[in-house]
Amino acid sequence: MHAFDVLGDPVRRRILELLAVGEQASGDISAVIQDEFGISQPAVSQHLRVLRESGFASVRAEGTRRLYAVDAAPLREVDAWLERFRGFWSSGSTPSKRNSREESANAD
Amino acid sequence: MHAFDVLGDPVRRRILELLAVGEQASGDISAVIQDEFGISQPAVSQHLRVLRESGFASVRAEGTRRLYAVDAAPLREVDAWLERFRGFWSSGSTPSKRNSREESANAD
């Protein structure tokens, strides 16, 4: 599953927000998500799996608990993709590069 | 449709990449996408519609041509969401904020 697909789901984005603060147990995450989205524990667990398998999160066992943490690599990838568009806002309203084709010169 | 959902589709990401260079006609975009993804012209047009309706692209008519351009607002929103994770890579491997709960102190 592509990084952007993973982030396409609001539940998964919320989970990542929770993990951004620090390591969290599956149960704690589930509690918040169940409260906010009204979905079941297995549903949350499935989202955690997606996050694991797509590299957004890593897990560590502590007794019966599973402690999840953010794994930055895919987020970095997303950030890198975004890079090319940053010129559209960080340096005013003009992109860093103009259309270099024959058909240009119509910027009115 | 949420910004991240829009970016979830590889065709739409590719279209945005093309638009990042500069304004492009629907037909030119379609030609590239059809070549790269093997989908029909109407399929591309439907993706362009999604980009329009979600605010990622704006259109301008020129004769029968439709010239598409990047609209940065939603990308900016995505960039803003990503902001909270930047501490995970831009300043070394440690996030900007530690887990402030009772159960912390286990960073081994």
Place this chain on the structure above:
DNA sequence: CGCTTATATAAGGCAACACTTAAAAAACCG
């Protein structure tokens, strides 16, 4: 050991989405 807690997996249903083909709309051109 049996019961409870914590978490994951399995199986099935339904809705959303991306594709297809067909047709419409609109400008251009002879």
Place this chain on the structure above:
DNA sequence: CGGTTTTTTAAGTGTTGCCTTATATAAGCG
């Protein structure tokens, strides 16, 4: 005007993804 080009819209179909309930796994506890 009639035909061609450019693009969009409409209708139908198949696949994918998320959810549910039920069940498995495994550790903790008395």
